[in-house]
Amino acid sequence: MKKESSRIHSFFRSGKGDSPAKKLLIHLILIMASVIAVYPFLRVVAISLRPGSQLLSTDLSLIPSNATLENYRTLIFEKDFTIWLWNSLVVSLTTVIVGIVLSASAAYAFSRWDFPGRKQGLVFLLTTQMLPPSMLLLPIYVMVVRLQLFNTYTGMILAHSVGAVPFSIWLLKGYYDTIPRELEEAALVDGASRLEAFYKIIIPLSTPALGVCGLFSFMTSWSEFMMARVMLQKADLFTWPLGFQKLLDQFTTQWGVFSAASVLVAVPAMLLFMYSSKWLISGLTLGGVKE
Amino acid sequence: MIPLTWEIASRGLTEAGRILVMLAVGVAVIEALAYLILHKWLKLKNALPFMLMLPAFIAVVALVIYPFLFNLQLAFSNMSMYRFKEFSVGLSYGIQNFLDVFRAPVLQNVTFAQLLLRTVVWTAVNVFFHVLGGLFLAILLNRPLRGKAIYRTLLTIPWAIPQVIAALAWKNEFHYQYGFINVLLQKLGFAPVQWLSDPKWAFVAVIIVNIWLGIPFMMVIILGGLQSISPDYYDAAQIDGASGFQQFRAITMPLLKPVLTPAIILGVVWTFNNFNVIYLITKGGPMEGTDILVTSLYKAVFEFYRYGFGAAYSTVILIILLIFTWIYLKVTKGMGEVADA
Incomplete structure (x- = not known):
């Protein structure tokens, strides 16, 4: 009797008592959900392999007949693909460095000192993440134009740093909080200054966190579209999101090339995301809940 | 085609290098000034934390606070395409602008x-299905199951793909014929659907994506x-004889709340502010039929130059978004108190 009820009641917990039929049902549901999650991307791969003559077809198979790498060749040798990747790389790597340099020490101050205005500062940093990016678009655009930074990498990097700096401070502060204070106190007893303790103990211990933080800033800047759309109008400055959008303006001719480009950008991005997602999640939840 | 020549590559490196040098010099100057003023002159007890924060503080002021205030100033101006450099600011312009909105x-x-x-x-439907779908899949994945890690990885793929690529790829898949x-x-x-040329279906399409x-x-x-x-x-x-649903309501939901509340707020803010999906798939069209507030804001500014x-x-x-969040926090907190009582 007890066993029976525990089986019935265990639906919402990680119980062990699933009957084979129920297990099968769960697998079926999860397989279906996985197909829905993955299929659109597999389609992109399939279309990227289609030869030009078969680009427009109602074929749903995942490996087209006469699969060819023609689209990849066109993309790399006849489109500005390498330029787009280069531009994106310059912008996002510089944004990462700016973000880390400015936030690493600020986050330390937030983590270790109880100065007046600390709590308000933290709340403020969180609030900036809620500002609609479209709201700061106009003032930043006007500022960039006035500083004569329109159509430059510098303007783009400034625009991307808007989000990167507060986000990095918030994330790093959460990590510093987990480093025991005793480590620095021991160094202070040994005659080191607070600043030395920070550079010689905290920074080396935080290398993984700094890396993760840089990775997130990188991924955000790397895929950013709206700011780039406004700040860049010269084709040799386009980042890849802009370039991709332009590619698709001519739907029928460029579908295959666009798909090839998507595969080349999305696969590394997805691997990077899978690799780093567990830190992102703890940063989003823990960092957000902890005071 | 523009080839990636050494000239273009070095232009990028030069600009990036210049920014980093300026950053280093800027930080050094700020710190030196702060050291002299805060430590030597004012002899503040908290001089060090303020010095550690100062460069980031100045960056945040320049990149967030100043643009925000500048935006408010622009709201009270007659700035337009023809008055980009020489615009005037005045209360009457502001009143006019705000009235024009409505x-x-x-x-x-x-x-x-x-x-x-x-x-x-748009926000309610999206977040509702995000939570419903996420909750459902998470409950399934929380059970002992073979291949759990594989399912989890596959199910995360839509989040892992860069949004721009996902949106553009979906746009193609809504093509009427192909x-x-x-x-x-x-x-x-079934009959094929005019996904992107009928405003109603276009809205359904962007919501699906x-x-x-x-x-x-x-999830x-x-x-x-x-x-x-x-x-x-x-x-x-179980010892007390609670049913599965009772357990879900009395244990799972309340204990999920600390996780769910910030996640839902984030979800609402992200969805409310989502520009990419709608702009890349429909550009807000046809006939402005899929525009939401942020896409129409973008178009008013950068296509109509207002x-x-x-x-x-x-x-x-922004005010609407703040009211939204405030109400949500109030309501969920209120519910928490009821549950505690």
């Missing part, structure tokens, strides 16, 4: 009230929450 179509056809309603529908959705519908014996994109985030967050609930609670509930108006409009949008 009294005429924001762009050409659709009024503010309609856009607001559509944004609320997109897989219509091909599939026809194979199943955004639901697809957003479920993995909620992962909720799964983390479920895994942190101790099984003891369920054991105790800068002063746009600044006022964005202020209104």
